[in-house]
Amino acid sequence: MSTASESAPRPPAPAPVARRAALVRRERRRRARRLAWNVVGLVVFATLVFPVFWMISTALKPDTEINSLAPTWLSTDTTFQHFRDAIARPYFWDTVKNSLIVVGAVVALSMVVAFLAAVALAKYRFTGNKLFVVLVIGILMLPQAGLVIPLYVVLARYGLTNELMGLVLTHMVILLPFAVWTLRGFILGIPRELEEAAMVDGSSRLGAFVRILLPLVAPGLVATSVFVFITSWNEYIFANVILTDQSNHTLTVWLSYFYGTSRNVDWGGLMAASTLTAIPVVIFFLLVQRKIAFGLTAGAVKA
């Protein structure tokens, strides 16, 4: 009769118990699915991390366990002997020192030069701007193996082979474009209004720059320096070609010659040396990974 009576009675309310049961069932299925994904996730985690785990675990094992055919997953008989052996190897400290000198010089020189260019790219519009960006990214893409010959021949001509300075210059070629591009991103990330506000308040452009921009961009500078540090520390092909004397090698090259050609490889020592080479890199990388990861895909991903 009345429309109200037709619409008012809701579709015969399903017994609340049945409804809840359905909900519970769905929830249970959701949980089961999540549990399954978690298991997959843990398996993936274990597979990915295994090589790193195996490196450290081998480095801490006594030789008998390393060379036995049945592997010991985690030794109870932990020893630091392999680390002592690795450090006692000839040229370990020389190469550490060389690596630090090269990396220090590369970071100091390229950061100053790159920062200036990054400011130009981020804060000014100028003719040739686009060409410069193409140049910067283009160089980033060049395969290093293809550059070995020209760089070697030119450095040999000026007596810079087997000199740490020669390697510093080479690393700057690779790392300047990277540093310019990353720093540009960091500077662009700072709102223009901040700087303008300071200028309205009577600061000069330089004053605004030093007092407002510099402190804000400092974390970006640190992150980029660390990344330059890591790349220079890890670099292998140029270090191997340019520095010929063993006492002139960098740590990475020292590690690559560790087992040499001998038949009986000192696996424990090799893994200890590998761990020692990786430690500074891993620590620094963990500190800056978040800040740097998106430089190469800038724009496609909003970090």
Added chain:
Amino acid sequence: MTVAAESSTIRSRRRPRTVRRALRGSVPYLLILPVIVVITAILGYPLYKLVTLSFQQYGLPELILRQGVWIGFDNYSSVLQDEVFWRTLLRTMIFTVANVGLTIVLGTSIAFLLVRVSTWVRVLLTAGLVLVWSMPAVVAVQVWYWMTNFQNGILNHVLTELGVGDYTQHDWYASTFSKLAMVTLLIVWGAIPFVTITVYAGLAQVPRELVQAAEIDGAGPLRVFRDVTFPILKPIFLILTSLSIIWDFGVFTQPYLLIGASHVDTTNYLMGVYVFIEGYAHSDFGRGAAISLLMLLMVAAMSVVYVRRMVKMGETR
């Protein structure tokens, strides 16, 4: 008196202002000058040298005399007629396709996995990815060498234990295919974190409502990926793929060290190793320069997509 003084101050003020304006216009150029100088000196000149070297007979005697002998296109014809060059090029292309394909597929799968797991698993997995990412290439090579060692490498042990087959004393470095497969495994392992973390960040940009709407309309997970997620992630995939192609095509450290300096030869060359051995190790810099130049041109052609994309994005920002 006062008028004259005023006009003179005006005049004296005007000149510096135009100077200052001119100076301000030149500021960006002054700022990029150091980079330009450094790059021209240590890259521009060598690249020029590379071109001239490729037309010269330039070996060790010439390196000492610092004077090459002009031989025209002989280096190029020697390289292009060399079967090793073409075989290496083909091998490198197949290698690149395999490596890039595996990296992108596995990396993306793990990114999708990250979305589905509980928070604590996600944190753990991300930490693991970053740890793997941070491993220096040379260190990773040594670990791989140890794990795949034929005598007591863990890989043989695990495969045997899992019942995959009898891999006791199996030598992974016996055949070319197997050698390059080990290199692939190493490279893909090292490259997955970058892809996963980038794709995962991209996934966060996909609007939830869009996915839910598609699901309500009855789209299965594959359909959602194809019609909703993928189009949004497309620019990311484009960049990741082109970067991976460029990197894997020119890769040197992993194949050179894992196969071993004394075991790389014409049967297992990849482009990066080939150019290094033929040019540098054999001290035939002229011919090496020709190969380098050909390789650089190929990579430059591959980079066009990436560079254009980056420049465009630089403009919109």
